[in-house]
Amino acid sequence: MHQTDNINVHRIEKLAPPSEIKQEFPSSEAAQDFVFETRQHIQKILAGEEDRMIAVVGPCSIHNVDMAIEYATRLKKLSDQVSETMLVVMRVYFEKPRTTVGWKGLINDPHLDDTFDIAEGYRLARKLLVHLAEAGVPAATEALEPVTPQYIADLISLASIGARTTESPTHRQMASGLSMPIGFKNGTDGDLQIALDAMTSSNAPHSFLGIDGEGATCVIHSKGNPWGHLILRGGRSGPNYSREKVADAIAQLEKRNQQPRLLVDCSHGNSLKDHTRQAVAWRDVLEQRTEGCRAIAGMMLESNIKPGNQKLTEDISQLEYGVSITDACIGWEETEQLLLEAHERLKSLVTA
Numbered sequence: 001m002h003q004t005d006n007i008n009v010h011r012i013e014k015l016a017p018p019s020e021i022k023q024e025f026p027s028s029e030a031a032q033d034f035v036f037e038t039r040q041h042i043q044k045i046l047a048g049e050e051d052r053m054i055a056v057v058g059p060c061s062i063h064n065v066d067m068a069i070e071y072a073t074r075l076k077k078l079s080d081q082v083s084e085t086m087l088v089v090m091r092v093y094f095e096k097p098r099t100t101v102g103w104k105g106l107i108n109d110p111h112l113d114d115t116f117d118i119a120e121g122y123r124l125a126r127k128l129l130v131h132l133a134e135a136g137v138p139a140a141t142e143a144l145e146p147v148t149p150q151y152i153a154d155l156i157s158l159a160s161i162g163a164r165t166t167e168s169p170t171h172r173q174m175a176s177g178l179s180m181p182i183g184f185k186n187g188t189d190g191d192l193q194i195a196l197d198a199m200t201s202s203n204a205p206h207s208f209l210g211i212d213g214e215g216a217t218c219v220i221h222s223k224g225n226p227w228g229h230l231i232l233r234g235g236r237s238g239p240n241y242s243r244e245k246v247a248d249a250i251a252q253l254e255k256r257n258q259q260p261r262l263l264v265d266c267s268h269g270n271s272l273k274d275h276t277r278q279a280v281a282w283r284d285v286l287e288q289r290t291e292g293c294r295a296i297a298g299m300m301l302e303s304n305i306k307p308g309n310q311k312l313t314e315d316i317s318q319l320e321y322g323v324s325i326t327d328a329c330i331g332w333e334e335t336e337q338l339l340l341e342a343h344e345r346l347k348s349l350v351t352a
C-alpha cells in the first residue's frame with residue numbers, strides 16, 4: 001500500500017499550548033492596563049478624536065532580546081520627550097513573511113540556526129513583550145501565523161497584516177477576531193484594492209478555524225474588527241506617499257464609506273528599500289499632515305541601534321550588535337533626529 005499523506009512532511013512536533021507559555025510569562029495587571037489604555041489612544045487617533053500622530057518605530061525584526069530591550073529603553077526616553085505630539089509604538093516584529101526563503105523571525109527560529117525551536121520563540125516573544133508593557137513601551141507587530149495571537153496578542157497594542165498576506169482570506173478572518181487595531185498594507189505591486197477589501201472583510205464577523213488556549217483546534221466565531229486601517233507602503237510601481245497618492249487613497253476610502261484614516265510606512269516600497277530614503281518620505285508626509293491632511297494618522301519607520309543591515313551568517317557570534325539581519329534600518333541618531341524634528345513641527349497642531 002502506498003502512503004498518500006504526509007509525503008512531503010519530514011516530522012511533526014507537538015508544541016506547548018498558549019496557556020502553558022502564558023503561565024511561564026504571565027502579563028501583570030499593570031501590563032494589561034497599559035495595553036488596554038494604549039489601544040484606546042490608538043483608536044481615538046484613528047477616529048480623529050486625538051490630535052497626536054501614531055509613530056510606529058523600531059527594528060525590521062527582533063533577533064536578539066537584549067538588543068530589543070536596549071532599543072526600547074532608548075525609545076521610551078525619546079517617546080516621553082515627544083508624547084505631546086506623538087504616540088510612539090515600538091515595532092516588535094517577530095514573524096517575517098519572506099518573498100521566497102530566508103530567516104522567518106524570532107518565533108520561527110529563535111536560535112538563528114535553522115533549529116526552529118518555536119516553543120522557545122514564543123517564550124522569548126512573551127518575555128520581551130511583558131518587559132515592554134511593564135516598562136511602558138507599546139508594542140506593534142505583524143500578525144502572520146494564525147495561531148500566534150493565542151500566544152502573544154494580549155500584549156500587543158497595534159498589529160498589521162503585511163503586503164504579502166493582505167489578500168489572504170485566512171489573514172482577514174484572523175484580523176476580524178483580533179483585539180487590537182489592525183493595519184493592512186497595500187500589495188507589493190502597490191495595489192490598494194486588496195487592502196481596502198481586507199478592511200471590509202475584517203470588519204465583518206467570520207467563523208473560521210483556529211486554536212484555543214489549550215491548543216485544541218476550534219471554530220472561532222469573530223465579531224469583526226472595527227479598527228482596520230490602510231497602510232501605504234509603496235510597491236513595485238514606486239512610492240505612494242505623495243500628495244496625489246494620499247489624496248487618491250482617501251478618495252477610495254471615502255467612496256467605500258470607510259474611515260479616511262491611514263498610516264504611511266516610510267520604509268519598504270516607500271524608501272525603495274534604501275534606508276537612507278526613509279527620511280525623505282517621513283519629512284514629506286509630515287509636511288502633508290502639518291498642512292492639514294488629518295487623514296494621515298501615523299507613520300512608520302524601520303529603525304535600529306545602528307544603521308544598515310547585515311547578512312545572517314552561520315557563525316552568529318560574528319553578527320554585529322545593533323544591526324538588522326533583515327531589511328536595512330536607520331540608526332538611532334537619525335531616529336532621534338526625525339522624531340524630535342517631527343515633534344517641533346507637530347506642536348502647533350495639538351490643542352491643549
Ligand SMILES: O=C[C@H](O)[C@H](O)COP(=O)(O)O
Pocket residue numbers: 060096097098099100101102268326327
Ligand atoms: O520587512 C521585511 C521584508 O521586507 C519582508 O519580510 C520580505 O523580505 P524578503 O524580500 O527579504 O524576503
Ligand SMILES: C=C(OP(=O)(O)O)C(=O)O
Pocket residue numbers: 060093097142161162163164185233265268
Ligand atoms: C514585512 C513588512 O512589510 P511589508 O508587508 O509592507 O513588506 C514589515 O513591515 O516588516
